Amino acid sequence: MPDFTDLTAMTIAAARARLAKKDFTALELTDAHLAAMDKARDLNAFIVTTPDVARERAKAADVRIQSGKAGALEGIPLGIKDLFCTEGVQTTAASHILEGFKPQYESTVSQKLRDAGSVMLGKLNLDEFAMGSSNMTSYFGPVKSPWKAKGRADDLVPGGSSGGSATAVSACLAMGATGTDTGGSIRQPASFCGIVGVKPTYGRCSRWGIVAFASSLDQAGPMTRTVRDAAIMLKVMCGHDPKDSTSAPLAVPDFEAALSKGVKGLRIGIPNEYRPDGLNAEVAALWDKGIQWLKDAGATTVEISLPHTKSALPTYYIVAPAEASSNLARYDGVRFGQRVEGKTLDEMYAKTRAAGFGTEVKRRILIGTYVLSAGYYDAYYLKAQKVRALIARDFTEAFEKCDAILTPTAPSAAFGLHDKQDDPVAMYLNDVFTVPASLAGIPGASVPADLNSEGLPLGLQVLTKRWDEETMFSVCQVLEDAAKFPFLKGAP
Amino acid sequence: MSYVIKGETGQWEVVIGLEVHAQVISKSKLFSGAPTEFGAGPNTQVSFIDAGMPGMLPVINAHAVEQAVRTGLGLKAKINQRSVFARKNYFYADLPQGYQISQYDMPIVGEGTLILDMPDGTTRAIGIERLHLEQDAGKSVHDMHPSKTFIDLNRAGVPLMEIVSKPDLRSPEEAGLYLKKLRSILRYLGTCDGNMEEGSMRCDANVSVRPVGSTELRTRCEIKNVNSVRFVMQAIEHEAMRHVDVYESGGSINQETRLYDSNKGETRPMRSKEFAHDYRYFPDPDLQPLEFDDAFVAAIKSKLPELPDDKQARFIKDYGLSAYDAGVLVAEQENALYFEEVAKGRDAKLANNWVSSNLFGVLNARGVAIGDSPVSAKNLGRLLDLIADNTLSSRMAKEVFEIMAETGNAPDAIVEERGMKQITDTGAIDAAIDQIIAQNADKVEQYRSGKEQLMGWFVGQVMKATQGKANPGVCGELLRKKLKS
Numbered sequence: 001m002p003d004f005t006d007l008t009a010m011t012i013a014a015a016r017a018r019l020a021k022k023d024f025t026a027l028e029l030t031d032a033h034l035a036a037m038d039k040a041r042d043l044n045a046f047i048v049t050t051p052d053v054a055r056e057r058a059k060a061a062d063v064r065i066q067s068g069k070a071g072a073l074e075g076i077p078l079g080i081k082d083l084f085c086t087e088g089v090q091t092t093a094a095s096h097i098l099e100g101f102k103p104q105y106e107s108t109v110s111q112k113l114r115d116a117g118s119v120m121l122g123k124l125n126l127d128e129f130a131m132g133s134s135n136m137t138s139y140f141g142p143v144k145s146p147w148k149a150k151g152r153a154d155d156l157v158p159g160g161s162s163g164g165s166a167t168a169v170s171a172c173l174a175m176g177a178t179g180t181d182t183g184g185s186i187r188q189p190a191s192f193c194g195i196v197g198v199k200p201t202y203g204r205c206s207r208w209g210i211v212a213f214a215s216s217l218d219q220a221g222p223m224t225r226t227v228r229d230a231a232i233m234l235k236v237m238c239g240h241d242p243k244d245s246t247s248a249p250l251a252v253p254d255f256e257a258a259l260s261k262g263v264k265g266l267r268i269g270i271p272n273e274y275r276p277d278g279l280n281a282e283v284a285a286l287w288d289k290g291i292q293w294l295k296d297a298g299a300t301t302v303e304i305s306l307p308h309t310k311s312a313l314p315t316y317y318i319v320a321p322a323e324a325s326s327n328l329a330r331y332d333g334v335r336f337g338q339r340v341e342g343k344t345l346d347e348m349y350a351k352t353r354a355a356g357f358g359t360e361v362k363r364r365i366l367i368g369t370y371v372l373s374a375g376y377y378d379a380y381y382l383k384a385q386k387v388r389a390l391i392a393r394d395f396t397e398a399f400e401k402c403d404a405i406l407t408p409t410a411p412s413a414a415f416g417l418h419d420k421q422d423d424p425v426a427m428y429l430n431d432v433f434t435v436p437a438s439l440a441g442i443p444g445a446s447v448p449a450d451l452n453s454e455g456l457p458l459g460l461q462v463l464t465k466r467w468d469e470e471t472m473f474s475v476c477q478v479l480e481d482a483a484k485f486p487f488l489k490g491a492p
Numbered sequence: 493m494s495y496v497i498k499g500e501t502g503q504w505e506v507v508i509g510l511e512v513h514a515q516v517i518s519k520s521k522l523f524s525g526a527p528t529e530f531g532a533g534p535n536t537q538v539s540f541i542d543a544g545m546p547g548m549l550p551v552i553n554a555h556a557v558e559q560a561v562r563t564g565l566g567l568k569a570k571i572n573q574r575s576v577f578a579r580k581n582y583f584y585a586d587l588p589q590g591y592q593i594s595q596y597d598m599p600i601v602g603e604g605t606l607i608l609d610m611p612d613g614t615t616r617a618i619g620i621e622r623l624h625l626e627q628d629a630g631k632s633v634h635d636m637h638p639s640k641t642f643i644d645l646n647r648a649g650v651p652l653m654e655i656v657s658k659p660d661l662r663s664p665e666e667a668g669l670y671l672k673k674l675r676s677i678l679r680y681l682g683t684c685d686g687n688m689e690e691g692s693m694r695c696d697a698n699v700s701v702r703p704v705g706s707t708e709l710r711t712r713c714e715i716k717n718v719n720s721v722r723f724v725m726q727a728i729e730h731e732a733m734r735h736v737d738v739y740e741s742g743g744s745i746n747q748e749t750r751l752y753d754s755n756k757g758e759t760r761p762m763r764s765k766e767f768a769h770d771y772r773y774f775p776d777p778d779l780q781p782l783e784f785d786d787a788f789v790a791a792i793k794s795k796l797p798e799l800p801d802d803k804q805a806r807f808i809k810d811y812g813l814s815a816y817d818a819g820v821l822v823a824e825q826e827n828a829l830y831f832e833e834v835a836k837g838r839d840a841k842l843a844n845n846w847v848s849s850n851l852f853g854v855l856n857a858r859g860v861a862i863g864d865s866p867v868s869a870k871n872l873g874r875l876l877d878l879i880a881d882n883t884l885s886s887r888m889a890k891e892v893f894e895i896m897a898e899t900g901n902a903p904d905a906i907v908e909e910r911g912m913k914q915i916t917d918t919g920a921i922d923a924a925i926d927q928i929i930a931q932n933a934d935k936v937e938q939y940r941s942g943k944e945q946l947m948g949w950f951v952g953q954v955m956k957a958t959q960g961k962a963n964p965g966v967c968g969e970l971l972r973k974k975l976k977s
Contacts (some may be wrong), residue, residue, distance in 0.1 A: 085547045098546065105540055107547060216777035241622040244549050245779050321775055326579050329590020330544040334643070344640070345585055371771035372581070381774060 005030035006063070008172040008487040012229040013064040014075050015175060017076050019442065026065065030058035030119050037121060037173045040146075045168040047082045047140045048090050049122035055118045064117060072236050074117030079174035081165050082123035084110045084220075085209040089120075094128045094138035097356025098337045105386060107209025107222045108241045109178060114235040121174050125164030128146035128358045130185055130213040131326065131446055133260065133430035136417070137220025137360040145193055146171035146488055147416050149454040156414040156456070159189030159430070165223045166193035172489050176224040176233050180210060183219045183316050184410075184434025187446035190223055191409035191459030194448040194485060196476070197223045198230045201446045201466045202457025203248035205406040206241030212327040214276040214320035217438050225247055227476040231255035234469070241352035258470035261476040264298030264434060264477065269394055269402030273309035274433060283408045284451045290449055290460040293482035294475065302402050307395040311387050312436040317428060318371050319439070322363075325368025392440040404475045407433050409446040409459035432462060443469045447476045448485040457485070493880050495663030496704060499736045501705040505713075506732040508661035509621075512674060514653045514684035515628070515692035516559045522627045522651035523550030523593060534633075536643040542649040544588030548877075549778050552577075556651040557782065559683040560600050560625050561792050563653055566681045566799055567620050569604025571789050575624075577779045581772040583648045586630035586643050592628035594654075596773040600782065604675070605812035606657070606668045607801055609819045618670055628652050653684065657958030659698065659709065664725035664732075671695060671721045672823070674892065676800050677762060680825050689717050695724050700745070701735040710735075711745045715752050715759055731759050811840035812971055820848055826862045827852075838876050846872060851888075866900040867893070875903040882916050882963055886960035916963045916971060924949075924957040925967075925974055939975050947971065 003121070007029055017024060034051050053103065054077065061075035080313035085103035087090045092098040114120070127137040132156040135143040145158040146167055158167040162179030166189035169177050179186035181199035190197025197438070198221045205220040212218060222233035235255050241247040270291060275284065291301055333339030333352030340350035340355050398405065410430055437444040443466070446459035460479055464472040497504040521528055524541035540550040564571050578596035587715065601623035608616040630648035632641050655674065661667050675686035675693060686693045700712040715731055720725045729750070735745055751757040775781075799808070800822045807828075809820035821844065822828045830851075835843035855865060875892060878884045884892060884907065895906050907913055915921060928950065929936055939946045947968070954967045 038913075091546065093546070101546070103545065103547075106544075126924045148921055207547075208549050211546045212778075212779075243551060246777075322774060325589055326581050326774070329544070329581060329583065330588060332583065332585075332590060332803070334585050335588060336545065341681050347585075349583055369772065372774055374772075377774070 003443035004349060007173075008036045009490045009492055011226050012073070012175050012224060012232055013226070013423055014492075015076060016074075016232070019345065020070065024109060026061035026119065028056060028077070030054050030077045030121070032119055033174060036171075040171055040173055043144045043146060043167050043171060043173075043266050044121040044141050045125055045143055045164040045171070045173055046079065047138075047164070049091060049096065049126050050089055052158065053089065053484060054119050054121050057114075061117050061119060071115065071117030072232065073113060075119060076117070076175050077119045077121050079109050079124045079165060079168045079177040079398060080113075081126055081178050081180060081181050081446055083126060083211045083213075084178055085211065086120065086123065089123060091123065091139070091211070093130070094126045094140055095331075095358070095361065096139040096338060097331045097353070098211075099139070100338050104451040105211075108243065109210065111209075112236055113178070113233075118236075123429055124162070124168055124177055127161035127163065127178070127185075127362050129211065129324070130161040130180055130182055130218075131324070131360050131364055132160040132305050133184070133188055133401045133427050134415070135136045136188070137358055138163075139358060142417055143167050143181055144417065146192065147414065147456055149456055152454075155417040159192035159410070159414060159416055161185040162189050162197070166190055166197070167250070169193070169195045169225060170488060171225050174262055176222055176229055178220055179223045180213075180218055180220050180300065181434075181438065182213050182320060184221075184431040186221045186223060187434045187444055187461060188410045190446040191448070191461075192414035192457065194451075194457030194459075195223055195225050196227050196230045196445065196447055196480070197221065197372050197459075198239060198442060198469075198470055198472075199438070200234060200447040201248070201443045203246055204245045204469070206239075207245040208241055212323075213368055215321040215327060215447060216310055216323060217249045217316075217320060219438075225487060225490075227445075227473060227480045228256065228259055230445070230475050230476075236268075247468075253470050257471050258473040259475040261470075262296055262297060263475055263478045265403040266294075266299045266303045266404060266471070268294050268299045268475070269398050269405040271304050271306045271309065271398070271405060271407060272375035273306050273341070273381070274407045280412050282413075283411060283458060286405070286450050286458050286460065287408050288445065290479060291425070293479055294406065294429040296482070296492060297478045299475075299478075304398040304401055304405065306391075306398055306436065308387060308391045309428060312391055312439055313428060313432055315384045315391065316431070316435045317367070317388045318380050319388060321364040321368030322371050323368070324385075325365045328357075328361070328365055342469070360424070375485060388439045388447055391436055395436075395440045395442055395463075396466070403464070404471055405463040406475070407461045407463070409461040413452050413454065413456035413458055415437040436462050442466050443472050445472050445476050447479045449479060449483045451486060495665065497701065497732060497736050498771070499740050501740050501912045503679070503704075503881065504701045504732070504736045504848055505662060505704045506664075506728065507659050507702060507709060508663075508667050508671060508728055509659035509712075509765070510657045510661065510667060511696040511698070512564075512671070513694045514558050514655060515682055516651040516653055517626075518553060518556050518559060518651050518687060520553055520555075521551075521649035522556050523623065524649055526649065528650050529691070532646055534642070535646065535822070538645040538648065541586065542645055544590070550710045550776070553651060553781065556625060556829060557600070559651075560623060560653055561784075561789060562681050562796065563678065563683045564601030564623055565789070565793055566605065566683075566798055567601070567604035567623065568607060568771055569620055569623065570602035571596065571788075572600055572602055573599070573789070575600040575605055575782045577625075577776045577782065578773045578811055579776045582769050584629065584632075585641060586632045586645070586648065588630065588645060588648055592627055592629060593776055593779070595624035598781075599624035606670065606673055608666060608673060609804075609815065610656065613815060616666065618660045618666075621656040621658050622655050623655045626652050626654055650768065659700075659712075664728045665800070666699065667728055668721050668725045671724060673800070676823050680797055680799055688721070691719065691794070696721060697724055697728055697731070699728055699731040699735070701732050701739070708878050712745050712793050713745065713747065713759070714749045716749055716762055718752050723752060723754050726754065727759060728755065730757060731952050734759065736895045798824070803865075811835055813844055814841065817844050817848060821862070824862065829870045830862055830865075836873070838873060838880070841878070842876060843873075846876065846893075866898070867896045871896060871902050878903055883914055884912070885964055888912055888914060898958065913961060914963050915958050915961045916966050918966060919971055921954065921958070921962050921967055924962070925970055928953045929974060936975060939953050
């Protein structure tokens with residue numbers, strides 16, 4: 001009888017090897033995770049668990065392993081963010097308006113993970129429609145981080161919007177999870193929960209079947225406990241999809257091969273603008289530590305300027321809500337999801353949407369509707385598009401001087417479950433370091449780097465130019481090796 | 493002969509611009525693979541994309557893009573090699589996504605021209621402002637239940653071309669000619685079947701009036717979704733009269749959308765200004781800008797058919813037809829093809845007479861399209877040959893044609909079967925004439941003494957004797973010779 005705790009604390013890479021050696025079965029691995037999930041219900045990481053689906057797929061995986069036909073993720077138990085449509089399994093985007101909705105189709109990314117033999121454990125909680133940085137906006141209740149500050153009992157947020165994913169992976173409820181990142185929704189929760197989160201280049205992963213928040217920004221990516229695991233998962237998740245017109249017709253690189261390349265001779269850009277007055281001292285110190293790690297590994301550092309950084313957050317909070325206001329128009333009670341009847345069509349719309357959407361979603365729909373309105377379009381949306389182009393140009397110019405950029409992922413460690421709720425703008429500031437890369441469409445990853453004085457994880461962010469995830473992975477691997485991050489359940 | 497409304501205060505001119513929604517001939521929808529066939533059971537031609545399901549994404553139908561470019565080329569318009577799809581946001585139950593994917597400030601086709609042939613033989617060039625691609629909405633059915641509305645999404649996502657004219661039209665008649673000409677061009681191109689009854693071509697008319705001599709553009713009203721050429725013309729007439737009445741009684745026109753009630757012969761407001769939509773257009777982030785190169789356009793251009801204007805010019809030049817006759821023949825491509833098959837190597841004017849008068853007369857009377865004509869072009873050509881070689885007189889040919897139209901048989905067979913061959917053999921006619929002269933000495937005498945109008949009587953007698961088969965020309969000639977001597 002294998003030790004279930006041992007099984008759940010493993011990396012994907014290790015599990016892959018040991019499954020191949022038949023040290024244990026995929027079903028045993030899945031059962032270990034289902035048991036862990038059961039014990040950790042209090043964290044509220046999952047909206048729906050799918051033990052039957054999981055065990056069925058695990059059994060099928062065992063058959064394939066036995067017959068030597070194992071896929072890249074054969075038998076690996078994963079959590080799927082509840083923004084990915086999953087065939088026959090409720091998909092809600094953590095919104096009441098989609099409660100009970102069971103798609104008849106599977107998103108391209110989750111299909112690829114399925115086809116590679118992975119096992120879906122359930123649908124992970126998130127901020128409603130991926131709008132939030134704390135996972136507080138979920139209709140199905142907040143997710144708790146498995147981490148606690150030293151000497152304190154109060155619950156912390158896992159970050160957001162992929163909060164369920166971050167908690168599940170961090171607490172070893174899943175070996176990896178899918179996330180989506182629109183302005184930082186993979187990287188910031190990865191930083192808060194001490195795991196690896198990768199947002200690939202916009203266009204690398206298909207958006208088909210992912211409930212849309214802001215179409216020009218949304219991008220799926222892996223959340224795992226190690227850089228290698230992220231490379232393994234991303235390779236499966238990405239690739240051209242003719243069903244998504246914004247998906248790039250590019251071959252998928254061997255990300256895993258890039259892990260051993262090191263950073264010798266690489267130029268690491270350090271952006272001045274990411275060190276504002278009042279930057280958390282521990283975050284600043286960690287950043288310096290990261291710079292030193294890369295230097296020690298043979299990289300050089302170069303100061304760069306990303307002059308439009310300060311405009312990124314306001315730009316994001318025009319572009320994303322604008323697209324969201326239109327993307328969320330389809331939740332009207334007519335064809336699927338929740339409906340509240342009314343005497344007229346307009347009344348039905350109003351009642352359905354009033355009851356179906358939470359406060360933050362309504363706020364963003366209103367902002368988005370406003371910035372697209374006649375008379376305001378030029379001043380807001382059009383101007384934001386222009387600034388967005390400038391932000392992208394900042395990066396293009398910076399990457400003439402450097403091969404990768406190193407920054408903190410988030411301006412702070414995780415905060416309390418009940419902090420910051422009254423001030424949406426303070427909440428939006430969580431994404432200050434992650435949003436610029438989203439607007440530019442470049443890849444970014446957060447690597448767990450250290451614990452702060454309260455014993456809470458802090459992450460470092462690595463950015464590279466479009467389609468250069470390989471360099472990003474090389475840098476991430478060096479950081480991970482140097483950081484020797486203390487995971488919750490020991491070294492994975 | 494311009495169209496003028498005589499008001500109490502003076503004369504008024506009407507200014508009209510038309511927006512035509514033409515359904516693109518395409519097997520699948522603009523952004524999904526669902527079929528577009530007309531008349532299928534409700535909600536049987538709907539993909540997850542058309543239904544606006546969560547996470548679904550549009551993918552442009554390349555064939556529809558080609559069709560739009562083809563149409564643009566047919567309208568001699570500027571083809572924009574970079575255009576952008578935009579979302580037009582509004583809520584309605586049959587609009588599943590909550591927005592229509594359309595094109596806004598960067599359409600696929602820019603300015604072009606359409607030539608109208610006026611009945612007086614002149615032409616008018618009407619400007620095309622733009623053509624853009626967009627998806628259709630579904631259909632709301634309100635009359636199946638007292639309090640519920642049913643939704644059919646079969647149409648949702650069907651590709652449409654919105655073709656917008658400049659405000660260059662000046663009369664209901666011109667508007668009618670514009671629609672007919674546009675339909676003709678679209679049908680030639682194979683980009684829209686032009687069927688207004690099935691809704692594959694719909695028209696919105698923007699109408700305003702101004703005093704004759706003025707160049708201002710006054711407030712216009714848009715009459716939405718008129719579904720026949722005749723109704724468009726009527727609606728414009730009524731709307732223009734209404735504007736004149738309002739202005740002359742000291743009122744003003746509000747810019748608004750109106751509907752035409754063909755039963756009452758009036759337009760009425762569709763939605764009031766308070767509910768005017770703010771469509772919040774913005775570029776659709778799910779789609780890349782639509783871009784193609786010169787080669788793409790050139791390939792389409794190389795496959796364009798000869799269009800009505802060019803064909804008409806050629807018919808005038810090659811067949812010596814009048815502009816009007818040529819115009820009638822080229823309005824429908826099939827008619828023109830039919831004519832050319834008949835006219836090839838034959839007397840073109842005669843061919844035109846037979847096609848435009850005799851054949852179209854029969855087809856119109858029976859309500860049959862030329863594709864279903866009982867008289868094939870080959871057979872009609874053969875009939876003309878029989879006239880040309882004097883086998884048939886034109887009177888006999890008409891008789892044969894009627895039989896052809898009834899039976900669909902070939903003229904040779906009819907002639908053979910009924911022994912209708914014209915007698916041109918002078919020997920046989922000679923004999924008949926000699927007999928008539930011998931039996932009617934008194935009439936011969938009268939003719940010879942100057943009563944030349946008796947010639948008709950003699951011809952009649954010969955025809956009678958030959959059961960109408962004698963060639964009237966040969967017959968007259970021989971009679972004159974014999975009566976003189």
